[in-house]
Amino acid sequence: MRMVDLIEKKRDGNELSTKEIEYIITKYTNGEIPDYQISALLMAIFYQDMTDREITDLTLAIAHSGDVIDLSPLDGIKVDKHSTGGVGDTTTLILAPLVASVGVTVAKMSGRGLGYTGGTLDKLEAIPGFQIELSDEAFIRIVNESKVAVIGQSGNLAPADKKLYALRDVTATVDSIPLIASSIMSKKIAAGADAIVLDVTTGDGAFMKNIEDARRLAKTMTSIGKLAHRQTVAVISDMSEPLGEAIGNSLEVVEAIETLNGNGPEDLLEMCYALGSQMVVLANQAATIEEARSLLQEALESGKALDKFKEMIRNQGGDDSIVDQPERLLTAKYVVELPAKSSGIVSKLVANELGIAAMMLGSGRKTKEDDIDHAVGLKLNKKIGDPVKEGESLLTIYSNTKEISSVQELLYQNIQISDSAEKPTLIHDIITE
Numbered sequence: 001m002r003m004v005d006l007i008e009k010k011r012d013g014n015e016l017s018t019k020e021i022e023y024i025i026t027k028y029t030n031g032e033i034p035d036y037q038i039s040a041l042l043m044a045i046f047y048q049d050m051t052d053r054e055i056t057d058l059t060l061a062i063a064h065s066g067d068v069i070d071l072s073p074l075d076g077i078k079v080d081k082h083s084t085g086g087v088g089d090t091t092t093l094i095l096a097p098l099v100a101s102v103g104v105t106v107a108k109m110s111g112r113g114l115g116y117t118g119g120t121l122d123k124l125e126a127i128p129g130f131q132i133e134l135s136d137e138a139f140i141r142i143v144n145e146s147k148v149a150v151i152g153q154s155g156n157l158a159p160a161d162k163k164l165y166a167l168r169d170v171t172a173t174v175d176s177i178p179l180i181a182s183s184i185m186s187k188k189i190a191a192g193a194d195a196i197v198l199d200v201t202t203g204d205g206a207f208m209k210n211i212e213d214a215r216r217l218a219k220t221m222t223s224i225g226k227l228a229h230r231q232t233v234a235v236i237s238d239m240s241e242p243l244g245e246a247i248g249n250s251l252e253v254v255e256a257i258e259t260l261n262g263n264g265p266e267d268l269l270e271m272c273y274a275l276g277s278q279m280v281v282l283a284n285q286a287a288t289i290e291e292a293r294s295l296l297q298e299a300l301e302s303g304k305a306l307d308k309f310k311e312m313i314r315n316q317g318g319d320d321s322i323v324d325q326p327e328r329l330l331t332a333k334y335v336v337e338l339p340a341k342s343s344g345i346v347s348k349l350v351a352n353e354l355g356i357a358a359m360m361l362g363s364g365r366k367t368k369e370d371d372i373d374h375a376v377g378l379k380l381n382k383k384i385g386d387p388v389k390e391g392e393s394l395l396t397i398y399s400n401t402k403e404i405s406s407v408q409e410l411l412y413q414n415i416q417i418s419d420s421a422e423k424p425t426l427i428h429d430i431i432t433e
């Protein structure tokens with residue numbers, strides 16, 4: 001096989017065989033195919049697309065380019081959840097203990113944040129003492145005893161994806177549906193998932209800026225799931241405004257605790273029920289979505305889910321007393337309100353730009369090497385569709401520096417107040433195979 005012939009084949013719109021795709025990914029991972037040839041292939045895929053069969057082969061080849069985690073020592077169906085990216089997306093912190101408290105096995109590997117999207121690991125590390133690294137033995141033991149653990153990805157998970165993603169980033173080939181779908185699904189499969197619930201976000205804060213593209217990505221990923229024998233469901237959700245009210249690591253831990261206490265923001269809670277009930281059904285812990293939802297509601301209202309969160313924190317070395325005193329996490333030196341400049345209805349809260357504002361305060365990373373400040377971020381006091389009076393606080397800024405004028409300026413540029421506005425629809429569609 002010659003790489004140049006495979007590039008030509010894809011360039012001319014032909015289908016690559018399973019063997020050809022395996023050849024490309026194996027040789028690229030080993031360093032036997034140079035970046036410039038893969039760059040050309042990525043651009044050919046960008047323009048010519050791939051069939052579901054090709055995308056599935058690509059997904060499996062990437063998944064098998066490194067370690068594939070064996071979760072078979074764990075009882076039950078292992079259901080994983082993944083979001084294609086959001087701002088203030090606190091769902092994993094809530095969902096992991098919530099679904100575990102009704103019997104779902106949650107053996108989750110999460111990632112760190114980069115750019116304006118946050119990462120679950122960074123949020124968990126805002127909890128004093130919380131360990132995101134566990135030995136394989138400890139991970140398996142804790143999940144078997146307690147149903148839930150959330151840890152960092154092992155170093156050698158889908159190495160082909162790391163190389164491909166870095167190359168896509170500098171060759172303008174990130175926003176290609178076959179490449180996004182295979183990138184996401186390969187990591188879920190390598191992490192040992194039997195079944196997968198996807199949150200495919202759409203809007204300013206998401207990869208997919210419109211619903212049609214989000215639906216195509218969702219359909220592609222559920223098809224891969226079917227062909228790869230992993231039952232997959234995709235929820236298409238809105239990310240034009242941030243999810244919930246908190247953006248920033250400690251603030252989101254507090255928001256997760258409040259939500260598990262029954263006092264969380266409505267949209268965040270609804271998102272957790274929507275994704276959680278799909279997870280419960282895929283894990284065979286309920287026969288229908290309605291039944292799953294009432295199980296989750298009962299777990300939340302009885303305090304069972306909150307107790308599970310405490311247990312999860314304790315099991316991973318964290319200080320679970322913060323669950324009863326969450327205000328201890330809010331240590332930012334400066335707490336500053338952002339007053340509305342006029343009266344009206346909030347009509348825009350541009351999610352990605354608010355994410356960037358939080359990042360500028362120090363809650364996120366501009367590059368992989370940056371350190372983050374867990375204490376800082378934003379807390380929205382108004383969401384789209386809410387009335388506001390001139391002078392009333394739109395949001396609260398938590399900062400460790402006094403100099404926040406450029407953050408304030410960016411925030412004002414991305415919050416709009418109009419005569420009228422409707423609350424965005426939170427869940428646009430649910431895609432199953």
Ligand code: URA
Pocket residue numbers: 084174179180181183184207
């Ligand atoms: N998230 C991923 O993991 N990969 C992509 O290609 C896009 C989003």
Ligand code: CA
Pocket residue numbers: 087088089090243244245246247252255268
């Ligand atoms: Ca949030």
